[in-house]
């Protein structure tokens with residue numbers, strides 16, 4: 001498969017409002033998008049620097065006690081920090097097929113709508129040397 005660029009880096013936080021304040025005031029980044037993904041049980045915010053289009057995605061679980069939620073479980077077991085790497089691809093279905101035929105373990109066999117209306121699919125960290133990988137095909 002071909003990676004077009006690094007779309008974003010996911011960072012799990014305890015409090016998204018405090019984290020947005022930190023990233024904007026301390027690091028001089030700008031908030032470009034914010035939404036609550038109720039079906040995923042998470043709040044997300046995307047921030048970028050003044051040049052590159054690669055974003056930081058901040059993620060906070062809506063219910064911190066829901067251990068069926070992957071982000072809440074991550075926060076409880078590992079604490080806040082780097083969570084996933086997301087790469088942009090042109091054709092997500094084709095990329096998933098290629099990765100699967102190369103023996104990688106897919107979390108999502110079928111792409112699904114993610115943040116910003118983009119199509120997304122996750123690859124298990126066990127297949128990516130300990131990194132949870134997200135493929136993103138931007139919404140046309």
Ligand SMILES: C[C@@H](C(=O)O)C(=O)SCCNC(=O)CCNC(=O)[C@H](O)C(C)(C)COP(=O)(O)OP(=O)(O)OC[C@H]1O[C@@H](n2cnc3c(N)ncnc32)[C@H](O)[C@@H]1OP(=O)(O)O
Pocket residue numbers: 037040042044059070071073074077082083084107113114115116120122124125126130131132134
């Ligand atoms: C906003 C939207 C979007 O971007 O558009 C999104 O949906 S992002 C929102 C977040 N959504 C997701 O993360 C969806 C994809 N993730 C998942 O389905 C899950 O997190 C899995 C990757 C399948 C792991 O779930 P599971 O319940 O199996 O976790 P677990 O705690 O039992 O951990 C199983 C093993 O995976 C490792 N592990 C768990 N999460 C990890 C992570 N983020 N990075 C690296 N390794 C990780 C654990 O350390 C453990 O390794 P050991 O066995 O060595 O101890």
